[in-house]
Amino acid sequence: MPEGVDPLAKCFKSAVSLVESRWQQAGLRPRRLDARQLATYRGRSAEIGWRFDCDFSDCRRRLDVLVTAAFPFAPAQVALVDRPSFLTWPHVERDGVLCLVPDHATFPIDDPYAGIAELLEMTFDLIEALIRGERNGDFRSEFLTYWHHAGRGQARTILSLIEPAPPSRIVRIWEGARRTIIADNDDTLRDWLRNFAPTIPAGELRFKSGLLVWIDVVPLPSEYPCSAKDVYDIAARAGVADHLDELAREMRQRLIVMLGAGTDNGPALVTTVVNRPKIVRGSDPLLAGFRPSRVPEKVLQARLFGGNAADRTSVERIDPTWVHGRDRDPRISSLRGATVAVLGCGSVGGPVAMTLARAGVGKLILVDKQTLTGANVGRHPLGVGSIGAAKTSELAKRIRSDLPHIKVECHNSLVQDLLLGADCPLAGVDLIVSALGDWPSESLLDEWQSALTRRLPIVYGWTEPHAAAGHAIVVFGSTDRLRDGLDATGSPHLIATRWIHETRSYEPACGAAFDPYGPVELGFITSMVAQTALDALLGQAASATHRIWLARRTFIEAAGGTWSDELRAIAPEALDGATMIERRWSRTAKDLAA
Incomplete structure (x- = not known):
């Protein structure tokens, strides 16, 4: 416990003592977490934690209550120790910490026990609802968060200028050393880049095509594309597989496919990247057995959109309606x-x-x-x-x-x-x-x-x-x-x-x-x-x-x-x-x- 600010340290110790005293009065005996157990929550700044054994409708599960040195001014957090694999249930972070309240939620600092009791009550309600499968819709309404959690492949910054609405369509892309910009057309892309980075030589303003696939239903994490074939199947269901076939003929190092969907909270955009199979010892898997211009389309499709892994990347919207009001400003x-x-x-x-x-x-x-x-x-x-x-x-x-x-x-x-x-x-x-x-x-x-x-x-x-x-x-x-x-x-x-x-x-x-x-x-x-x-x-x-x-x-x-x-x-x-x-x-x- 840091002792640099003595009044705050006293507040922390007093709040912890009050909470433990109230638990004892209620007949509860949670175990203090040791250093090894606290270390599993690396990045949470947990100073002290307690573990409860709790009975739920399906089985007994352990819950950890965590507080930082800023407690009771900063609220406690609750983690589910015994949980299914990550992204099986919404509102459960990778380390088990539960997302119970929004960032702006507040709790009474003069009654720290009441704050923790309220969080535990929320925890029981949430977990029982998760057991019954009643909260899967949250995966869809909070799609961007869970897609980000499921990110894979090379990290890249992708900025979108496109109008986030159907139909599915070809989009235009510029790839720089640090960021990738996507727009609906070359003029928008060129004007934006000339404003943002006027020193870029004209010869480097080279654009290529990608694809926006607008889907009717936001996928659950179990339905997120893992392979290039999954990406192709999504495009096929949306009726735009022919666009992917056309882009595949260019045989670029990577093919960017955006996914767009409407959610309860507005439109959402994410990106998948289909990477060209690597050339190994001079052998190109795409061309094997054929001359470069003679690869049959179905063979090329099967090789590019096969079982090779597809990257999943988040997108930052920078189109005007998002930058100026997050789609909510009618002006x-x-x-x-x-x-x-x-x-x-x-x-x-x-x-x-x-x-x-x-x-x-x-x-x-x-x-x-x-x-x-x-x-x-x-x-x-x-x-x-x-x-x-x-x-x-x-x-x-x-x-x-x-x-x-x-x-x-x-x-x-x-x-x-x-x-x-x-x-x-x-x-x-x-x-x-x-x-x-x-x-x-x-x-x-x-x-x-x-x-x-x-x-x-x-x-x-x-x-x-x-x-x-x-x-x-x-x-x-x-x-x-x-x-x-x-x-x-x-x-x-x-x-x-x-x-x-x-x-x-x-x-x-x-x-x-x-x-x-x-x-x-x-x-x-x-x-x-x-x-x-x-x-x-x-x-x-x-x-x-x-x-x-x-x-x-x-x-x-x-x-x-x-x-x-x-x-x-x-x-x-x-x-x-x-x-x-x-x-x-x-x-x-x-x-x-x-």
Whole structure:
């Protein structure tokens, strides 16, 4: 027992003593596990264990109760010593430890005996159900877990971009040194790889075919394919054995066959690999007795899809619907087809662009003329490795690398140059987020929007000093304008905070002014701006919506500020801060209370 943290060691000893005392009171005499017995649970960090002899409906079985040094804060575990072979019963790990509760389950730490008693009650219920064969359906609903446990053959990382749905079909595959990528077509595969690893030479972007077999019923572990013949039989039952025959003629070193199926918890994808029989002393088992081009198809099929072992490998889904919401976010179909332009990729625009990418927006257009400096790094997604480079191109690299399925276009230029150009790339987007904080540019953008013949939402976002408050407004054009809430010089009619002293600071350089704030307080504002952008995209925010984030009142006062009279008039209930208010973007100062 580690003695480094004495209070925790006392908690552990007290909990163990309490549990053993309660067992004695109940007339139970479990045996303490010795070091050799505890060693059978290597990797479980078991500090102490007890063994019970228990009568079940079929026979007497031994149960081990295990606790780590973190007990009672970490719950106990129960293991079944006398058990059938691995994967005969669900919820029984290879070492016999039972999966009784999900990872998020909790137990009372002030009554450790009650927690163990509850686990033992669950254990008896589970084992009796397993004896009666009532839980085999769990093998199907939790298919990916049991397939992973049954993995065999060479370990490889397989990433899937395919749409996880029927029908069975040919898929395209790229195999690199560290990972294998599978997609529905060459274009998807090529675009993803160029984003993820742009330095891969074009000559190495060579793809081959594999097969997705969509099966009607999720197999039990006893039905998992063990041999190449098993794989062929599964394809034959699905009606796509002819695809395997076609792929077999290429006689590659390995043939990747994905299996897909619907489960109670959504679609599941796994992979089998049929390996070409090894050439031994120059003799090729596939060609024996025939010239390479003269092997009869039935002979080739029998030799490739014979009794040789098939690998079983797990798959990591990286298709957009899984990455962005695990198939449960209904917004993704709309967001995948959307294009959003982010103007200004600094401390506000940079985080907003990253958030929109992670939310699943299909294409981003980044516009900014500036390069990253050391002063930017503390509150920007980019790090010191990007200092001296254009913010747009570095941010694009980051998004492409993290989320290779997202399309990113970048313009290292002034917004004015784009708006005044003949072919403005902003004209065809679905939404613009302006984080410029620059009145000349944003007034031009406002005028440009008013001249459009279609409704194009623009979200403007900015911060007040110390990020004590932040603003996000949505303007659709037509009758609503950015300038409705600003004076002639671009200053907002409604400012949430007032400051006794000048808040703007200066670097020892010409015109290098900045507002002091850090990434923590800024995070609330960039999240609000990003949320407003999503709402505008999805039709959940009306034109002229104005959202204001207010930091904690104590934070503002500590920084030397206070709430403005205008804010006190329109939101007296929000003056403690740490909240967001929503109002209509006003035309004049007189409309503030409207």
